[in-house]
Amino acid sequence: MDSFVIEGGSRLRGSLRIAGSKNAALPVMAAALLAGGKSLIEDIPNLQDIRSQIELLKLLGCRVERRADGKLEIEVIDETSSHAPYDVVRKMRASICVLGPLLAKRGHVRVSMPGGCAIGDRPVDIHLRGLRALGATIELEGGDIIAHAGRLHGAEVFLGGNFGSTVLGTANVMSAATLAEGTTVIECAACEPEILDLANYLNAMGANITGHGTPRITVEGVAALHGAEHRIIPDRIEAGTFMVAAAISNGELNLDNVRIDHLMAAVDKLRSIGVIVEKSGGGVTVASARRLEAAIITTQPYPGFPTDLQAQFMALLAMANGNSIVSEKIFPDRFMHVAELTRLGARMHREGATVIIEGEQQLIGAPVMASDLRASAALVLAGLAARGTTTINRVYHIDRGYEKIEERLNSLGAKIKRVDQSDAE
Numbered sequence: 001m002d003s004f005v006i007e008g009g010s011r012l013r014g015s016l017r018i019a020g021s022k023n024a025a026l027p028v029m030a031a032a033l034l035a036g037g038k039s040l041i042e043d044i045p046n047l048q049d050i051r052s053q054i055e056l057l058k059l060l061g062c063r064v065e066r067r068a069d070g071k072l073e074i075e076v077i078d079e080t081s082s083h084a085p086y087d088v089v090r091k092m093r094a095s096i097c098v099l100g101p102l103l104a105k106r107g108h109v110r111v112s113m114p115g116g117c118a119i120g121d122r123p124v125d126i127h128l129r130g131l132r133a134l135g136a137t138i139e140l141e142g143g144d145i146i147a148h149a150g151r152l153h154g155a156e157v158f159l160g161g162n163f164g165s166t167v168l169g170t171a172n173v174m175s176a177a178t179l180a181e182g183t184t185v186i187e188c189a190a191c192e193p194e195i196l197d198l199a200n201y202l203n204a205m206g207a208n209i210t211g212h213g214t215p216r217i218t219v220e221g222v223a224a225l226h227g228a229e230h231r232i233i234p235d236r237i238e239a240g241t242f243m244v245a246a247a248i249s250n251g252e253l254n255l256d257n258v259r260i261d262h263l264m265a266a267v268d269k270l271r272s273i274g275v276i277v278e279k280s281g282g283g284v285t286v287a288s289a290r291r292l293e294a295a296i297i298t299t300q301p302y303p304g305f306p307t308d309l310q311a312q313f314m315a316l317l318a319m320a321n322g323n324s325i326v327s328e329k330i331f332p333d334r335f336m337h338v339a340e341l342t343r344l345g346a347r348m349h350r351e352g353a354t355v356i357i358e359g360e361q362q363l364i365g366a367p368v369m370a371s372d373l374r375a376s377a378a379l380v381l382a383g384l385a386a387r388g389t390t391t392i393n394r395v396y397h398i399d400r401g402y403e404k405i406e407e408r409l410n411s412l413g414a415k416i417k418r419v420d421q422s423d424a425e
């Protein structure tokens with residue numbers, strides 16, 4: 001198992017291209033199961049989660065190939081298996097997004113029920129409610145979700161839950177509705193840019209979806225979909241993470257391939273903290289203004305502040321002038337990073353789903369443990385700002401969502417070594 005050894009204190013400077021979005025790519029790849037013919041998808045990042053999704057698509061009868069130009073070619077060649085086994089699903093919860101496509105195209109599906117993870121319980125009840133409304137029969141057996149349907153039928157489907165809508169639930173129901181008989185209206189649909197991207201791909205495949213990007217999505221079912229070419233949107237969470245890297249290291253970065261309109265809540269917070277963020281061409285320039293101000297942040301569904309940037313901003317606010325408050329409204333237990341940041345000298349007090357951060361702390365390097373993808377990113381950021389050496393164990397979590405993050409940060413002036421854990425201890 002690899003670890004990172006970070007020598008803190010370097011100011012990051014330079015330019016970097018932001019990769020295609022992991023969370024847009026995963027449901028788009030699953031939606032390729034709906035097509036007859038080949039799909040060609042551009043800007044799929046090279047990450048562990050993507051490799052797990054490729055493995056799953058192969059088990060489900062697809063030919064998947066990364067071409068020399070980096071594009072991913074996906075073609076369904078055998079529709080006999082509709083089983084997403086526990087071995088794959090336990091590695092990556094997002095495997096659940098094959099549920100809707102397989103049910104709609106093959107009429108039956110068996111997907112291992114994803115368990116909880118370091119960020120909370122993560123139920124899939126709303127996905128199942130939505131697919132039942134389209135006519136599916138669903139039961140649970142041996143830890144698997146087993147769903148059957150003839151041709152699905154259009155329906156009015158409400159996808160709201162106690163924490164707002166569901167991103168992958170919307171992806172599942174919208175994908176399944178493309179091949180249903182008649183019209184589906186999804187109310188309280190997720191508005192995240194990743195859903196918009198998926199709808200654009202489905203429409204390029206011949207689907208008839210309108211209203212995507214708003215809380216009401218309408219899908220007119222069609223008889224069949226064909227393969228299509230599609231380019232994945234830039235990863236807004238990776239962009240936000242590198243923006244924080246610029247700010248926390250008191251540096252200046254030019255980030256290319258950034259959709260600033262997908263990141264306005266985070267950019268607005270950065271500006272209020274005192275970070276300079278300017279649009280430049282197809283990207284942004286981010287520079288620290290040296291003195292960082294405290295902030296009050298509440299995570300919300302898009303276009304609110306993203307939960308996937310909560311941990312990274314918490315690392316930044318540990319350095320700010322004054323006390324900050326961070327409330328988590330999507331995953332109320334997503335705070336595993338708090339104890340680890342505290343080991344680095346941050347002063348944070350958790351009360352339920354809210355954390356108060358006493359600012360102006362000089363972080364000091366220490367050994368810490370990565371618990372999940374975004375928590376690991378927060379620890380890397382804190383390590384960049386800390387005095388001395390920070391060792392982050394279990395960095396396989398970060399490899400799930402950021403390609404070669406240490407090499408890319410090092411190209412900007414960071415000092416991060418990847419070592420085998422046994423060498424680090």
Ligand code: EPU
Nearest residue numbers: 023094122123124125126127161163165166167168330373
């Ligand atoms: N929820 C339910 N029932 C459901 C589905 C969700 O109660 O059937 C609840 C969840 O427990 C949570 C809220 O609804 O409280 C929102 O969860 P959502 O379903 O939107 O999350 P997701 O679709 O499973 C995606 C991203 C996450 C990101 C969330 C929220 C992917 C592969 N994952 O998960 O990304 O945090 O949306 O924006 O797209 C990450 O990249 O680090 C990550 C965790």
